Amino acid sequence: MPVELRYPDGTVVSHPDGVTGIDVARSIGPRLAEAAVAVKVGEKLLDLSRPIAQGGDFAVVTLADPEGLHVLRHSSAHVMAQAVLGEFPGSTFAIGPPIEDGFYYDFRVDHPFTPEDLERVEQRMKSIISEDQPFERVALTRQQALELFAGHQFKVEIIEGVEPGEVVDGEEVTAYRNLGFIDLCRGPHLPSTGRIPAVKVTRSSGAYWRGDETREQLQRIYGTAWATPGDLDAYLHRLEEAERRDHRRLGPELDLFSFPQALGPGLVVWHPKGGLLRKVIEDHSRSLHERFGFEFVHTPHLMKADLWRTSGHLGYYAENMYPVMVLDNDQEYQVKPMNCPGHVLVYQARSRSYRDLPMRLSELGTVYRYEKSGVVHGLLRARGFTQDDSHTFCTEDQLGAEIRHHLEFTLAWHRDFGFDETVVEAELSTRPDKSVGEQSQWEISEKRLAEALGDLGVTYRLAPGEGAFYGPKIDIHIKDAIGRRWQMGTVQLDFNLPDLFDLEYAAPGNVMGRPYMIHCAKAGSLERFIGVLIEHYAGAFPMWLAPVQVTVIPVADRHHEYALAVEEGLAGAGLRAETDTSLETVGDKIRRALTQKHPAVLVVGDADIESKTVGLRLYGEERDTRAVPLSEATARLVAMARPPS
RNA sequence: GCCGGAGUAGCUCAGGGGUAGAGCAAUUCCCUCGUAAGGAAUAGGCCAGGGGUUCGAAUCCCCUCUCCGGCUCCA
Numbered sequence: 134m135p136v137e138l139r140y141p142d143g144t145v146v147s148h149p150d151g152v153t154g155i156d157v158a159r160s161i162g163p164r165l166a167e168a169a170v171a172v173k174v175g176e177k178l179l180d181l182s183r184p185i186a187q188g189g190d191f192a193v194v195t196l197a198d199p200e201g202l203h204v205l206r207h208s209s210a211h212v213m214a215q216a217v218l219g220e221f222p223g224s225t226f227a228i229g230p231p232i233e234d235g236f237y238y239d240f241r242v243d244h245p246f247t248p249e250d251l252e253r254v255e256q257r258m259k260s261i262i263s264e265d266q267p268f269e270r271v272a273l274t275r276q277q278a279l280e281l282f283a284g285h286q287f288k289v290e291i292i293e294g295v296e297p298g299e300v301v302d303g304e305e306v307t308a309y310r311n312l313g314f315i316d317l318c319r320g321p322h323l324p325s326t327g328r329i330p331a332v333k334v335t336r337s338s339g340a341y342w343r344g345d346e347t348r349e350q351l352q353r354i355y356g357t358a359w360a361t362p363g364d365l366d367a368y369l370h371r372l373e374e375a376e377r378r379d380h381r382r383l384g385p386e387l388d389l390f391s392f393p394q395a396l397g398p399g400l401v402v403w404h405p406k407g408g409l410l411r412k413v414i415e416d417h418s419r420s421l422h423e424r425f426g427f428e429f430v431h432t433p434h435l436m437k438a439d440l441w442r443t444s445g446h447l448g449y450y451a452e453n454m455y456p457v458m459v460l461d462n463d464q465e466y467q468v469k470p471m472n473c474p475g476h477v478l479v480y481q482a483r484s485r486s487y488r489d490l491p492m493r494l495s496e497l498g499t500v501y502r503y504e505k506s507g508v509v510h511g512l513l514r515a516r517g518f519t520q521d522d523s524h525t526f527c528t529e530d531q532l533g534a535e536i537r538h539h540l541e542f543t544l545a546w547h548r549d550f551g552f553d554e555t556v557v558e559a560e561l562s563t564r565p566d567k568s569v570g571e572q573s574q575w576e577i578s579e580k581r582l583a584e585a586l587g588d589l590g591v592t593y594r595l596a597p598g599e600g601a602f603y604g605p606k607i608d609i610h611i612k613d614a615i616g617r618r619w620q621m622g623t624v625q626l627d628f629n630l631p632d633l634f635d636l637e638y639a640a641p642g643n644v645m646g647r648p649y650m651i652h653c654a655k656a657g658s659l660e661r662f663i664g665v666l667i668e669h670y671a672g673a674f675p676m677w678l679a680p681v682q683v684t685v686i687p688v689a690d691r692h693h694e695y696a697l698a699v700e701e702g703l704a705g706a707g708l709r710a711e712t713d714t715s716l717e718t719v720g721d722k723i724r725r726a727l728t729q730k731h732p733a734v735l736v737v738g739d740a741d742i743e744s745k746t747v748g749l750r751l752y753g754e755e756r757d758t759r760a761v762p763l764s765e766a767t768a769r770l771v772a773m774a775r776p777p778s
Numbered sequence: 779g780c781c782g783g784a785g786u787a788g789c790u791c792a793g794g795g796g797u798a799g800a801g802c803a804a805u806u807c808c809c810u811c812g813u814a815a816g817g818a819a820u821a822g823g824c825c826a827g828g829g830g831u832u833c834g835a836a837u838c839c840c841c842u843c844u845c846c847g848g849c850u851c852c853a
Contacts, residue, residue, distance in 0.1 A: 237848095245782055338848030339781025346850045350780060353848075381846095386789085394826080394844060453852085500853090505779050506844095508851065520853065608853095620853055657853045689810040716810080724814035738812055748812070756813050 138174070138191035148185070155181040155324075158193045168195040170328060171204050171321045178204065180270055180321040186302070196330070196360035206231035208268060208323040209258075209332050209358040214238045215314035216257035217354070220250070226316065227287040227342060227351055233616065234368065235357035239340055241287075245352050246337040254354065255334040265327030266311040270320060278306040278317065287342070288317055331365035332358040380667040381511040387672050387729060389663075389680070392511070399509035399516030401660060406680035409709070411659060413678055415497060417549065417776060418521050418656070425542045427495040427523055432475025434499060438465035444474045445633055449602075453502045472498035473627070473652065476524040477634050480648075485638040490648060491531050495523035497659070512664030513619055519659045526636070526648040532578065536624060537585040539653045543609055543622040544589065546655040549777040550666060551675065558610045558618065559591050562599035569603055570628030578626045578649075579605045585624075603629035609657075611665050619665060621657040626650070673730040673752055677776040683710040684726040685747075688719055688738030695742045699735060699763060706771050727752065733770055 135147045138157065148157060154172030158165050158181065171178050175189035178200055194201045210229035213236070217224060221242055229238030246254075273281065275295055282288035295306060301319070309318045311326060323329065333356060340353035359365040376382070384390045389407030396402065403411060422429070438457055441447045446454065450470060457465045469475065476494045485492070499519040508514055527535045547557055561582055564575045582605055586593050593607070600606055604626030610618045627650040630636070640646040656662035666674075676682055683703055687696035696712045703710040711731075713722045719736060726734045736748035746760035749769075761769075 248783080336847060337782065340849045341780080344850070346780070350849075352781075355848080392845090398844070502852085505851070507779065507781095507849085509845095514852070518853070623853080654853070661853055686813080688812050691810075716808095718810090718816060719812055721815055722813090727814060734813080736812060740812080750813065758813090 136185050137188035138185070139189065141190075141192055151184045153182055153184055154179055154193075157185070157191065161193065165193055165195075168197075169193045170196060170201050170323050173200065178321050180268075181324050183270065183321070202358075202360065203231050204321055204323060205329060205360070206236040206358050207318075207320075208326070209329055209356060210236040210238050211268070211309065211311065211314065211316060211318070211322065212258050212261050212326055212329065212332070213254065213334070213354060213356055214240075214316060215261055215311065216254045217242075218314065220253050220257050225285065225287065228291075229316075235335065235355060237340075237353050237355045239342070239351040239353045241349070242352050245339070246354060251334045251337060251354065255332075255356075258332060258334070258356075261312075262326050262329050262332070264312075265325050267325045268322040269310045270322075271308045271310055271315065272304040273306045273308060275305045278308070281308070281315075282317070291317060329358060330360055331362040332356060333365060333369075375668075378668045378671045379511075380513070380664040383667050383672040384512070387667075387680075389667070390512070397516075398506060399504055399514070401512060401515060401517070407663075409680040410674070410678060411663065413776075414656075414659060414663065418497065418546075418659075421542065421546060421549075421655075422495050422521075422523070425493075425538065427493040430476060430479050430494045430496050432469075432472060432479070432496060432498065434469055434501075435466050436469055436474065438467050440474050440478075441467055443633055444477075444630060446470065446474075453504070455501055455503055468501045469498075470500050470502045472496055472500065472520060472522040473524060473630060474634075476522075477630055477636065477650075480524075480526055480636060481634060485526075485648075487528060487638050487640050487646065490638060491525050491527035491535050493523060493525045495521070498522045512660040512667075513613065515658075515660050518661065520654050521656045521659060523653045523655075525651040525653065526631075526638075527651070528638075528640075528646060529577065529649060532649050533581040533584060535649075535651060536581050537588055539624045539651060540585045540589060540591070540607060543624060543653065543655045544591070546622065547609065547611075550662075550669075550678075552611055552665075552669065554592075556612045556669065558612075559586065559593035560596050560599075560608045560610060561586060561593050561605070562596040562601075562608065563605050565598045565600055565602060567602055568600070569632070574626075574628050574649075575605065578628075582607055582624070582626075601625065601627075603627050606652075611669075613665055613668050619657075619661060621662060621665070622655050623653065623657065625652040627652055671730075674732070676732045676770070676773040679730075679732045680709065681711050681729070681731045682708050682774055683733045683735060683770060684722075684731045685710060685712040686719060686722045686726065686734060686736045687712070687714065688736065690714070690716065692737050692739070692742065696737050699737060699747060702763065703767060703770070706767050708767075708770055708774055723750070732773070735766065 134150055137145055137147050139145045155166060158169040169181055171181060171194040173192045173194050174185055174187065196202060196205055210231065214226045214229055217240055224240050224242040227239035229236060275292060275297060278292045279289065282292065292306060306317065307319060308315050309320055309322050335355045335357055337352060337354045339350045341350050342348045357368060359368060388404050389410060390401050390403045392401055454470050455468045457467055459465055479494055497519050501517045504514060504516050509516060525535055563579050606623055606625035608620050609622040611621050612618055631647050631650050636648055637645045638648055685696045685700045687693050693714050700710045700712045723734060730752060732752045734750040740760060741747055745763050747763050747766050749761045749766050750756050
């Protein structure tokens with residue numbers, strides 16, 4: 134039966150039965166056929182050599198397409214496994230998928246890979262590539278696959294996970310073979326290994342089989358592959374760039390904070406400039422909370438262990454909490470890992486009426502969580518941090534409006550700091566397998582969350598079953614300098630605490646109602662927020678955030694007096710200014726101000742004193758040789774320093 | 779917590795069984811300068827910590843701590 138294919142330009146062509154992707158690509162053009170690595174029919178990617186069984190939308194996939202890179206990386210992974218088996222006979226391979234920017238493969242080997250081993254693997258990969266071995270697709274029944282991979286624990290486990298009779302494209306299991314290497318794989322793959330233009334082995338690490346820490350730990354090797362050697366170089370260059378943006382490097386360099394060894398891992402001290410940055414952010418947080426109708430509360434860092442027992446944290450969160458302190462008459466206390474119970478106690482302090490709702494309580498609450506020693510990561514993952522936390526209690530009728538209100542706030546917060554859709558991602562997580570609460574609560578809450586996202590025009594990823602056991606949520610994620618995603622803000626329902634603490638309000642008609650509870654953090658943690666903020670701006674903050682906004686540089690020491698007067702004037706206009714009175718050359722002082730990424734530099738010398746002018750230079754801009762009247766410069770800087778309204 | 783890598787001056791790094799090195803930063807002095815490093819001198823180290831091996835350890839071995847890259851987990 135002929136297959137009808139619709140090309141991207143809209144034309145529809147009928148092809149004879151058994152036509153392959155490469156046939157069609159050739160019929161379009163020889164150059165396209167040469168560049169092709171796979172074809173796309175409908176949503177499905179197919180090997181070039183595979184007969185096209187069904188008609189539909191058709192496109193030739195090349196390495197210029199994201200799908201093409203995916204195929205390239207998948208094939209590179211197979212080559213890597215082949216190379217490892219060649220270099221280290223007796224090793225066993227597990228799985229090897231493509232990932233963002235590259236691929237990995239997991240192995241069981243008799244010793245972990247050394248840097249020299251990785252070098253050998255890369256060399257062997259390159260020789261496999263130069264041999265241009267064809268990739269061959271092998272269709273198997275479940276039974277055949279079990280026989281072929283008999284004794285291969287990982288593969289047998291995967292095949293056994295395939296339901297008997299489960300069929301994809303008329304086949305139960307497929308594998309790909311190139312020369313002596315064969316692995317289970319859905320494909321598609323490049324036509325041959327020679328089609329890999331640029332590949333590099335990057336690093337190795339331990340990784341648990343099936344991502345389960347109770348199971349065997351394997352050795353993983355990461356690699357990266359690109360459409361051209363130039364793309365590979367650009368990628369490596371991008372990684373170096375990102376390293377320069379790393380907040381753990383920039384923080385101490387800009388004298389914002391440090392992690393003294395004397396304190397212990399994951400604990401930060403803020404230096405004056407970092408403290409100032411943090412103050413600006415806290416001030417903005419408080420003013421926005423006020424505008425969005427939140428009330429401020431304060432709760433202690435230390436609370437009776439019984440409270441954590443009631444809240445359930447000792448049941449499911451104990452391993453993240455610091456050990457018990459025994460005080461007074463055998464009374465047990467613990468440091469808070471979360472602010473919620475404190476806010477619940479504020480709610481409970483007196484009887485509440487529906488007229489009190491919604492009640493929005495907020496606090497910059499510092500919490501301490503015991504993070505495993507291997508996971509702390511600068512400000513992005515610390516053991517002590519401050520959340521811009523809030524808990525809102527409302528009725529079911531108010532739920533939709535409240536969720537939208539909180540989401541709007543969270544999005545406005547991120548926008549104010551310059552985080553746009555290129556780095557921000559929203560995610561809606563729904564009911565997991567194990568959960569508390571009524572089905573109706575989950576349904577209505579998930580619906581309201583989705584509606585709020587829709588109302589505000591937010592594109593989001595749906596994460597089914599990823600919600601907390603106590604409620605569904607919307608999370609805001611931001612990508613850091615090297616593309617890692619960090620959870621920032623969250624709007625999260627809680628069906629658990631209102632029950633555990635028996636929260637009530639008097640509803641009309643003299644009946645008692647149970648409030649809905651919404652956890653919401655806008656920034657998430659101030660530490661993490663500042664960490665990604667530093668990386669986002671590479672330390673060159675917008676003026677309203679910069680700890681030092683203006684540096685005044687006198688040309689010679691006879692200009693110090695005027696320079697200090699200029700500084701005073703700037704300070705009077707509300708700007709954070711510093712004068713560099715060191716006995717250095719102008720060039721050196723400029724360099725220091727720019728290295729510290731101060732947004733504005735004012736140079737003052739003989740010519741300026743008489744005419745009441747300054748030389749103005751903004752970060753990231755070339756020198757402006759024009760003398761600017763001081764009043765004009767001040768007005769410009771004040772305008773630039775205005776916080777987002 | 780697990781797998782690997784690494785810790786030498788405030789920072790970036792050299793050295794490597796036989797008296798601890800450089801550049802930048804710091805301090806002092808000279809220079810008085812118009813937009814990314816002016817010059818000189820001085821000071822600075824329990825070579826992460828603890829145990830071993832050795833006539834002798836920063837160097838070799840073991841343990842611990844901390845950091846880095848991953849895994850697991852997470853704001």
